[in-house]
Amino acid sequence: MMRSWLPLILVILLISAGLWFSESPPEQFLGKRPTPQQQNRAADLVIKGAETRHFDQAGNLAYRVDAEQITYFQFKRRDRANLKEPRMLFYTDDQPKWATRSKRGVAFNRGERIVLSGDVQIDELPGPNGIQLETPRITIFPDREFAETDKVVTISSGPNRTEGTGMRAYLKENRMEILSDVKSSYDTQ
Incomplete structure (x- = not known):
């Protein structure tokens, strides 16, 4: 049955x-x-007043990232952190060399790639006579000390100013390439 x-x-x-x-x-x-x-809708972690430090293979401070707030999301194959008012500081021989600030940022894959947006400014240190770079959006690869954008960029140093569209910046080498529509003005004094 x-x-x-x-x-x-x-x-x-x-x-x-x-x-x-x-x-x-x-x-x-x-x-x-x-x-x-x-x-x-599903943040895994929110940190206010965040300060992070990143070290190179030899154990030296390579760069730091500070933000008013970091909202972290973990997904199956990747992660993302939304940054509110992020500031980055790159070091050379334990001395600060480049400082960045912007309104927003997004870090992908544990900070492998960081996209800064909203009045991005990058300053060569020590200021105030160093290079200053301004753009609306830039992608930074911190471990390689490399940055790039396809947006309009203004680079100034004192009274000298260069503007163009698109840029590659090799921060460790202090070298920047503007890719197109370059216009410059120089003070000869």
Whole structure:
């Protein structure tokens, strides 16, 4: 008698499972990624007044990142940290060499790539006669001390000023390349 009910119970379970999956399928079965709105709803960590230090292979301070607030998100294959008013300081031989500041930033994959936006300013230290760079948005690769943008960039040093579109900055080498539409003005005195 029990053997005759077993196939019927299995059929009912399979139909129930099929109906359940069709009404509310798990996201991983659909191959969908969460939308930016869904990602922003589930911060894993929020830090106010954050100060981080990053060291090179030899144990020397390479750069630091400070922010009014860091909102951290961990996803299956990557992570992201939204930065409010981030400031970065790059060091050479334990001395500060370049300082950045902006209104916003986003760090990807444990800070491997940082995108700064909103009145980005990068200053050569010690100031005030060093190079100053301004742009609306820039991507920085801190471990390589490299930055790039496709936006308008203004580089000034004292009264001298150069403006153009797109830039590559090799911070460790103190070298910057403006890629197009270059205009310069120099004070000869």
